[in-house]
Amino acid sequence: MTVQPPRIDRRPAQRAFHGHLFEDPYEWLREKESPEVLAHLGAENDYAEASTAHLGPLRETVYEEIRARTRETDLSVPERRGDWWYFARTVEGGAHQSFCRVPAATTGDLLADWTPPVVEPGTPMPGEQVLLDADAEAAKHSFYALGSFDVAEDGSLLAWAEDTTGDERFVLRVKDLVTGAVLADEIPGVFYGAFLSPDARSVYYTVVDDAWRPHQVRRHELGTPVAEDVVVAQEDDPGLWLGAGLSADRRWILLEAACSEYSEVRLLPADDPGAEPRVVLPRTDRVLYEAEPFLLGGREQILLTHDHEAPDSRVSLMDPADLGRPVAQVALRDVVPAVPGERVHGCAVTAGHLVVSVRAGTTLRVRLVPLAALAADPAAAAVEPAFGEELYTATVAAAEFDAPVVRLSYTSFTTPPRVYDVFAAGATGDDDALPAEPLLRREATVLGGYDPADYTVERDWATAADGTRIPVSLVRRADLDPSVPAPVLQYAYGSYEHSTDPAFSVSRLSLLDRGVVWAVAHVRGGGELGRSWYEHGKKLHKANTFTDFVAVTDHLAARPDVDERRILVMGGSAGGLLVGAVLNLAPEKYCGALAAVPFVDPLTSILDPSLPLTALEWEEWGNPIEDPHVYRYMREYSPYENVGARPYPPVLAVTSLHDTRVLYVEPAKWVAALRERSTSGHPVLLRCEMAGGHGGASGRYAQWRDTAWEYAWVLDQMGLAGA
Template sequence: MSHTSSAPASARESTIQPPVAKQIPVRREHHGDVFVDNYEWLRDKESSEVVEHLKAENAYQEAVTAHQEPLREAMFQEIKGRTQETDLSVPSRKDGWWYYSRSVEGKEYSIQCRVLANNTGDPVADWTPPAVEAGVGLPGEQVLLDGNIEAEGKPFFSVGGAAVTVDGNLYAYAVDNSGDERFTLRIKDLRTGELLPDVIEDIFYGVAFSPDGTRLFYTVVDDSWRPYQVKAHVLGTPVAEDEVIYQEDDVAMWLGFDLSSDRRHLVLSIGCSEFSETRLLRFDNYDAGLSMVIPRSHHVLYEAEPFLLEGKETLLLTHNKDAVNSMVSLVDPEELTKPLSEQNWRTVVGHSREVRVNGAGVTSTHVVVSVRKDTIERVQVLPLRGLGTAAQGAPVEPEFAEELYTAGVSGSDYEAPVIRIGYTSYFTPSRVYDFVLPTAELPRGELLLRKESPVLGGYSAADYVATREWATADDGTRVPLSVLRHASVAQDGTAAGLVYGYGSYEMSMDPGFGVARLSLLDRGIVMVIAHIRGGGELGRTWYEDGKKLTKKNTFTDFIAATDWLAGSGWVDPSRIAAMGGSAGGLLMGAVANMAPEKYAAVVAQVPFVDALTTILDPELPLSALEWEEWGNPITDPEAYAYMKSYTPYENVKAAAYPKIAAVTSFNDTRVLYVEPAKWVQALRSASTGSEPIVMKIEMDGGHGGASGRYVQWRERAWDYAFIADSLGATELLPGAGLK
């Protein structure tokens, strides 16, 4: 289909009128600046008038995009046709059991299972997963939780955490049936299949049993959706009597917990993106309460892992003390009683300008370190013997053949002779490896491939190409790009292009396989993933150069990536679309205002487009936690003025905006539906162009959209069909598509 042949669709679109929300001026004044918001009334979720308006938005969107339905259906069938629907995860061992999940064709949700493990005394054999076949039960297989049964008759289903006691008898699981990320916790006796009477409502992510199985730890959120309490429930006692282990009252700090790798401690992590605090609870001295590692007043960003090093209590710290890209040190607990400047910390992994240390953990024999170098995440292991001394061994890194890939530890058990590594690249479906930890007999360790996720429909990685390219930003900074295309696309300046970005919270857009993306590439769309500032791809400074008062670098980097694509020789510059979600949706709104002429279409998923209004209200979900990312516009006039200069809703102007789709959910607790609802009204009233601006709202979903896998595939097909149709790239390339 040529780019011009979408004219009939445009003619059809112009005859359908969008809903026009009434204007009720609401005055907002801060630091002497007045903003009049005509659409703030749309925030009232309980109002029948608001709900009717949102339904009218959906009706308009459905009418405008009705001609895309065959393309959406084709893309859905391509996703479905490439996915092995009856499948399973690689079993992972915990204590005496192998745990795994099954997915079954025609069913939306996975089924959690387990089977007993063997203990023969041969460590590698005992840690070799059983051969489980899709659709075939194993002798002795137990079903822990069937999501399809749990979800019956419910509008939404998601599991927010699960845990099993060390003895394997009790299974705790937390379920959300509305999409608002508040979970109900239940406990099943796996010997009988009966549910215990203990039911805990309104908990957040994260569940763990004490090693003796008598207590269950969980997190609770406050009214603004911030996890602020860790509680302990003693099994068999009233929930009303649950003990608050710790409460965090600073609204700008986030609270979480985990068990230490050796399960001797409960580890509480309190922090923001700039500094943190860890508190420890020893299970063998429970009544002694919490002990502090490094107080937050020292403004160190760190994680602490308590463990025994040659029988001696030790702490492994991953920290940014005198190390912008972080490093790894050892410290003895008695050192923590001294002033910070006098403490003796022993270096395990030193600081490097080129290497970002993301985290470190321990097994009974090794330290496992996650690092990022040249944008790529890697795994390194170091023996515990000699750790932190002159005799420390050299790091060993599992090696992979591809240039652009992602490898990360997806699980390790303290006693295991192996660590589980997840691996993927843009065109290598996800693989699961066990890496046998190095020994004297096996000094480089050994990678054992346990599974590569099957891709059906005649998929061949050789049909696609991924390259690393670089755009040059306005200030001369080189911005890494991942450029993905079908191998048959010619560099003749006629193809369509899509630029995708995020660029916030030090989140990296790492290489990863996506079945749905193939439906775009098979239609000749050249896709650029822009690794822009505000992300974490090039270390901590890459993040710091795209937050607070340097946030606009995120937007100008994205526009530079677009300019690179326009001048690359691959695409027709008039056939470029942009896509991003959440904070990447704020990015979409910003670039639509700054350079509307560069894009034929923009898809903004759950877009954070009214950021200033949200962050000025500390009562709104997660607002206070955002100050460290964007600045605090409540107290800081400079932060207010800077945000005011880019926040998308307040900077809509008279311009010929491209086709825009804002995709959102009514129950999203992170980016409220009201932001895109207001934004599309402002865009329509200001746009001097004729392209339609639509809002698609999922009335049952949360921040990730609806919950079942088929529903999620349909949502992805909707987004991609909107892009492909807008770019006139609806036809498959010769020989491409399902085989």
């Protein structure tokens, strides 16, 4: 018996802008609280389950493979802060982490004092304290996620914020780590990133406006009514978000108003929170920058990571006497000058070093500049830890101001995540006693006999219609016969200057071991090749993102080791927009399409400033409300509005009811339109997580099951369901 999809009524609705009238018969699905809409989403889930019932055994197999390869009872590498080592435990059967600490010794032997203690999985350490058992808290709810976790500098208090619905509105709480008591202070409706003041007497937090834009930073004095909380800063420009944090040396509160194109940072003394914040560079200069005040040779300096006269950014020193002046009047001394082809992503400060994150040759890497050398020569040479792979990702995991070590995270497509500690030369005056090379503290364990030599990674290049070369990363099993064409899962994101960097995935092994080639198309709109790569894939250049992807598909299809009939497109969020646009451009090139929380009705959303994040999105897509040209351009690529009589492949769309970033209604409408217009007769499925947000369900086991569900569907479209 053939399973039939839910019936979806067409109901009259119109959208009128700039002389254009759009008929939108499925807009009624936006009524989230409507019993009829909820019943429809439930029917979609039932249809998706019934249509794929034959994949139940494969889903269970893939789930068990993921679980069998994962060390379920495990822990993170302890990180030292002050007098404590902090780490997190996971236990078999537990979906969330338990956050712990043990006392740290200070003997004067730097190598010993900064060598993490050996903590055994499942075995408590002497003096171990559990700060927060997130697994126990999650057991009380159908959804659980943390948005903040901060311990006071003296280790006396913990501030954390939790979301129990998936809508990313958090409740902030504070715990006395000496007595174990949770304080009466409880603040609902906070955003990410709350933190305690250096004196542990107050907590700073951010709240959002009705459009889900972070617009206020508030200070709550512990023990006082929440109604008396002070608004430290407010951002009234609907196109900017507001955030706050502490400077590395914890002397300053940093208040940042920003978008992806420019920013404005204000400095507030941490010991005088009632003072008037001082602007670093005014927003009218439209400079995109980050600021870090610190002492260099006993003299106050401002470290700027900025794009003034440097599209890929540079790092400069600024005299505090120039605070608030236009950038043209500021004498900037370069520490990391602009280098063609190298994108500077950020710079951290420790007591002994600058730690610079740089993208070169598409890969993220870390460089260290000793402050002692910097004081004498602003152009002091940087040192970059070397690694043996061509394609990898190295990032700063921790750079505590007073620590003699910098902690790095490292991974690649075939190397499980590693943690390295680098003893920064020149930080202690006793360099001969410290190791010069990065110390490997941990490599994530992959159970079941994983061997990276069983897999290969290749960098290929496709060519777009305008001649632009597009990098492509390919991962496969090493023992695949190159003379036998293989199926390909082609993935991309391509927005917000977000790069799809090399990273290891346990779940991906279930695809690779069945002969699937994982291909990442590093299309324009991402950041893999610098700021211009992003600029040429946004606003009125957005179509490059989609045509680049199709060009990569054509390039792969022409390879003798690729089966052109079994290429499947996959993307999520803005990458889901890519999936929808690509299917409208070339549906016949793909054997299936997996779109996770897909942004497939972008024009409707961007035209409504009352929706979450809409005004902030204008910097990425343009403002179609004010600009008819932007409206026309977006209308030409909007997936939902351009669904036509085409032979669409099988489609699986995944969404969450409480997603506040991409509302569930977008894929719901898109699926309805695809079913109505597709000429192929292939099934179009919608799975809606009824207790989740933008990241889907909470907890690792639920996420593994969701991944297994999706991968089983992918394998089925490739004819590998029996593999």
